[in-house]
Amino acid sequence: MKTTGNTILLSGGGSGIGLALAQRWHDAGNVVIVTGRNAAKLEAATAGRANLHARVLDITDPAAIAAFATEIVAAFPALNIIVNNAGVMMYERADAKRDLADAEATVVTNILGPIRLIDALVDHLTAAADSAIVNVTSGLAFVPLPKAPTYSASKAALHSYTQALRVQLEGKVEVIELAPPAVRTELTPGQSTREAYMPLDAFADEVMGLFAQTPTPAEILVQNVLLLRNAEADGAVAERLAFLKNL
Template identity: 45%
Template structure:
């Protein structure tokens, strides 16, 4: 993926990693369209960051995804990068069946949402000379945090989906890149924004942008901090990684 000159649509970018990445990409000379469910947040972003475009989208609603995609393609026919940022993370206890509603919502948002987005853009992207689908998994796709089973599973699914799509789309102009965040200081979980063991948001986005710029053909965007989780099995210390991840810090101090 080139660092500049793109038209980028980022659903789920009204806060956290998504918004920080959107602003960093805009600074590098890209046209950026931010998507989100809450109109008031979109209006606030547009007012505070002139030049950032917005569109309302709810990735849990198939009709909303299709309508938003049609709107984006109509207004920005050069759109050539999709970053499937929208996601949710919740603590669950599977000792009792009341986890089910949470689990269904996580899978709908984190797995069906990206699938719907890709379906809405993949044909358009194949008509372009160069396009990128950037999926968003997690270090937890590779080592489980005990208290977030559905989230871990959803991100493992995104990893394998990314691997497979890269094979299927190899005969097209569409690249598939997987962003693999560690624990970052955002509001993904309560208290995570103030968690000293999570990576500062600015540092994370700076390193991501550096990787994109320095490794434009990278298939996986991995900051150094996530490699502890990503390669535990390959290194042969997977059990130790899981034990460290599920220590005293509920958010995974070594993620």
């Protein structure tokens, strides 16, 4: 994937990992469009940056995604990269009958959202030069966090989908997976101050270094996520699952 001269669409770009990467890609000489549901956050994220643009998009709304895709291609015909970063993470108790609203929202946002956005833009991307799709999963795609079962499952599903998509789009669109470890963001309450989690700036800097490698790795994996990514190969899934159980 080229590191400069792109037009990049990044969902969930108003805060956290999305914002950090959007600003770094912008600083590297790319036009970047960030989306999200909170217009105020998006405007704050893009303030003072001429080629960093904000667009409101509800990634859970299929009709909104379809309309948005038409609008964004018309406004930015050079669009060649999409980064599916928007996601939600909720803790759930699944040991008794419950309201499944949180689980359903997680599936719609974290799995159907990226699938729908890719579908809406795939024809445009296959015709574009130097095109790429980046799907943001998680280290929890490989070893689940027991208190976030649907989130973990949604990221495992997106990992699998990304692998299949890479085969189908081979020679047409580069398909990359970015699997973060636990990072200090506000994905869950209090997460931004947890000492054991990776500082956001350090994560984003390491990620940008990995994207700059030639060729770009199919999986962007910072050092902090390797214990989870390699757990199965290491024969250590049970051990690392037991560790996550106590978090």
